[in-house]
Amino acid sequence: QTVLHVLGARPNFPKAAPVVRALAEAGVAQEIVHTGQHYDALMSDVFFADLGLPEPVANLAVGSGTHARQTAALLTGLEEVITERRPALVVVYGDVNSTLAAVLVCAKLGVPTAHVEAGLRSFDRGMPEEVNRVVVDALADLLFATSPDALSHLANEGVAPEKAHLVGNPMIDSLFSALPKLDPAPVVARLGLPERYAVATLHRPGNVDSLDTARELVSAVLKVAEQVPVVVPLHPRGRERLAEAGLVPSERLSIIEPLGYVDFLSLVRGAALVVTDSGGVQEETTMLEVPCLTVRPNTERPITISHGTNRLVTPATLPAAAEKALAEGARTPSGELPPLWDGRSGARIAGVIARWLADGSR
Ligand code: UD1
Ligand code: UDP
The missing domain is CATH 3.40.50.2000 (Glycogen Phosphorylase B;)
Known part of the structure; x- marks a missing residue:
């Protein structure tokens, strides 16, 4: 069997x-x-x-x-x-x-x-x-x-x-198992990041498959980068389109290859803010108590909003939401983590x- x-x-x-x-x-x-x-x-x-x-x-x-x-x-x-x-x-x-x-x-x-x-x-x-x-x-x-x-x-x-x-x-079981290994310092040093930084991941077709949408999104991410340096471990999907839309490296924006699991979560653990359209990252930021702004019109994981640190944003609302999250830090409306x-x-x-x-x- x-x-x-x-x-x-x-x-x-x-x-x-x-x-x-x-x-x-x-x-x-x-x-x-x-x-x-x-x-x-x-x-x-x-x-x-x-x-x-x-x-x-x-x-x-x-x-x-x-x-x-x-x-x-x-x-x-x-x-x-x-x-x-x-x-x-x-x-x-x-x-x-x-x-x-x-x-x-x-x-x-x-x-x-x-x-x-x-x-x-x-x-x-x-x-x-x-x-x-x-x-x-x-x-x-x-x-x-x-x-x-x-x-x-x-x-x-x-x-x-x-x-x-x-x-x-079970994704949170993996996060718990990895916790003792999640140290931001070596990854931050290797990537040459300052102490305070934001992490962004973007790969949803709805965000990266059309040049018009990608342009709006990139312009919003660049406004976040004016507030806090941003590092983007970039998924292969849409890499070229995002570059065409203006997501190019600068002093305040690092664009890097996708990271391994332990490196990525280490980086998230030390971040002041996460901007994402990932499913799993909405859950991981909830558990790591890092503010998460999800650039999507909806989420199949509403518990990360009610019992976590997640907020839905649009490209238009992202810069102001980032400013607020950076000022306030992580907030969980229910004050409780998701059950089980x-x-x-x-x-x-x-x-x-x-x-x-x-x-x-x-
Ligand atoms: C898939 C999932 C999505 C998930 C994402 C996680 C579906 C329909 N979508 O999307 O739900 O959030 O994985 O990462 O199953 N590519 C590479 N190297 C790779 C894999 C992909 O370069 O190892 C590039 C290829 O250009 C490919 C594109 O990424 O065409 C998309 O890959 P695909 O697996 O079709 O979908 P994802 O966008 O990765
Ligand atoms: N992840 C990673 N390296 C990265 C980006 C994501 O290890 O550069 C991990 C992340 O911590 C989570 C998983 O990949 O465990 C989520 O995958 P992804 O965002 O690709 O898919 P989704 O959850 O949106 O389906």
Whole structure:
């Protein structure tokens, strides 16, 4: 009875590591298949090293492409490998195309699936991830929710209550495990940053795929850089478009390659402010108590606003919001952290999976 984890893109890795570790402790046999959706060493290999993830048994090397081409390559590759390995359960993470393809393939092959980070909804079908979330949650057999709102969304969509489990956030388990290693000083020194700085990450298609939008965003980020030096570990998506829109290095703006997990979180830990459009970074800044301004019209992670340090901004409101956040520091409206974001989520997920395997409840 092997559990097979399908991983493919950067945000999958910190979500999977605690689940893999807890299942290993429970004595469950496991395999990892890497789809190769992300393939640069700084988008993939460094995470296996930083998070202590075991080597994948296969890398499907699907690479980049349009949604149709990439998903088609994922479907073909995953059908072959899952047919060959016949796992008892396939575990998928988050909302990327690799997640969608794995669940679709398994549904057709009759292989049960578990979705970690189920039920998050931005209610914005213009986001490719939202389409993936809705389809994945409609097909998965076990659903692991990170927050109470996510659990409610699943109930509202008709998911049987016995399939869904509120387990907290395994990405936060990874953050807790890394905490002793998160020291801003060496990264700050290596990058030649001053003591007070902001970090920005930008990669959402809605922000970086059109030159007009990218221009508005860049002009807002440049206004933030007038207030505090900004360092941007830049995702490969939209790199050229952002440069064309004026995101170029200057004395107050460092543009660097994506950072490894420990380096990135070290940098965030020491930052006065984070500006982002990432999903995971909204959660990590909440736990590290760093003010986070999310440049998006919505978020599937509203708990990072109600129970965290996150605020939604537009390019127009970003500069003033940055000024306020820099003056006030991190503020959490509820005064409480999200429930069950306690570093024990991997163990909860492994417990449910181990019971499920023992019951043979397929
Ligand atoms: C994907 C996810 C997104 C997630 C992001 C995390 C989907 C639909 N989107 O977006 O939800 O937030 O990962 O990082 O699954 N590229 C490289 N090297 C790499 C990987 C990508 O240069 O190792 C470049 C390629 O030009 C590629 C582009 O980035 O075309 C986009 O990659 P892709 O995996 O399609 O989507 P992301 O934007 O990374
Ligand atoms: N991250 C990283 N290096 C970077 C940028 C992000 O290690 O240069 C980590 C971040 O801490 C989080 C994950 O990557 O754990 C989030 O991935 P990303 O922002 O690519 O995806 P999203 O969460 O938006 O889907």
